[in-house]
Amino acid sequence: MRGPALSTYVLASASDGYQVVFTLAELDPEMTDGKFLLADRANGKPLFGRVGARGARGAVPGAASW
Numbered sequence: 001m002r003g004p005a006l007s008t009y010v011l012a013s014a015s016d017g018y019q020v021v022f023t024l025a026e027l028d029p030e031m032t033d034g035k036f037l038l039a040d041r042a043n044g045k046p047l048f049g050r051v052g053a054r055g056a057r058g059a060v061p062g063a064a065s066w
Contacts, residue, residue, distance in 0.1 A: 001028050012058055023024050 001024060008024045025031045037059045040047055047055045 001031060003024055006045075 006023070006025055010022045010024070010027065011019060013019045017029060026034065027036055038056055040056045
């Protein structure tokens with residue numbers, strides 16, 4: 001990853017207002033050996049957000065989950 005892509009980011013927001021920002025470099029397996037998990041299902045069933053909107057859960061080992 002080079003150039004403008006290095007300044008691109010992902011903003012993850014939780015239903016309780018918690019937010020976390022990751023640069024693409026932090027999520028790129030070629031740039032880091034860190035792990036990141038994003039799930040949209042649990043036990044084979046879709047996760048749902050507020051008022052039936054589809055939701056997701058994220059986790060970074062050693063950091064907070066949302």
